[in-house]
Amino acid sequence: MHELSIATQLVALATEAVESASETGRVRSVRVRVGELSGVVVDALEFAWDMAVADTRCEGAGLIIERVAGRVRCESCGAESEVGHPPTFGCPRCPGATTAVVAGRELDLLSLDLDDPSVPLPRPEPAHDAPHS
Numbered sequence: 001m002h003e004l005s006i007a008t009q010l011v012a013l014a015t016e017a018v019e020s021a022s023e024t025g026r027v028r029s030v031r032v033r034v035g036e037l038s039g040v041v042v043d044a045l046e047f048a049w050d051m052a053v054a055d056t057r058c059e060g061a062g063l064i065i066e067r068v069a070g071r072v073r074c075e076s077c078g079a080e081s082e083v084g085h086p087p088t089f090g091c092p093r094c095p096g097a098t099t100a101v102v103a104g105r106e107l108d109l110l111s112l113d114l115d116d117p118s119v120p121l122p123r124p125e126p127a128h129d130a131p132h133s
């Protein structure tokens with residue numbers, strides 16, 4: 001299950017941060033940004049989160065997910081458009097034109113809310129699984 005490994009990685013990063021900050025601090029919530037084209041199923045990630053936090057310093061922490069819409073830019077006319085649901089990657093103005101994804105592949109750890117004062121955020125290693133499936 002793809003989302004469980006992502007949740008486990010997020011928990012590991014958050015745990016590392018809280019351990020470096022404090023002996024006893026706990027994580028109250030973790031905010032992440034998930035693009036619609038990242039290949040991450042938000043419902044599955046939320047489900048996996050509850051498993052991943054068990055018996056860690058993140059136990060009981062909430063997962064706050066910011067979703068980012070998928071967007072493409074047309075390489076012919078430069079127009080940006082949302083890919084929509086289900087995603088379509090063409091330009092609405094130029095049939096057949098090539099487009100490039102400009103947003104929606106994010107999978108970033110944004111911030112941690114700790115019992116203790118804020119700590120430096122570790123740089124996450126975002127998953128680079130291709131969303132084309």
Ligand SMILES: [Zn+2]
Pocket residue numbers: 074075076077078079091092093094097
């Ligand atoms: Zn176009």
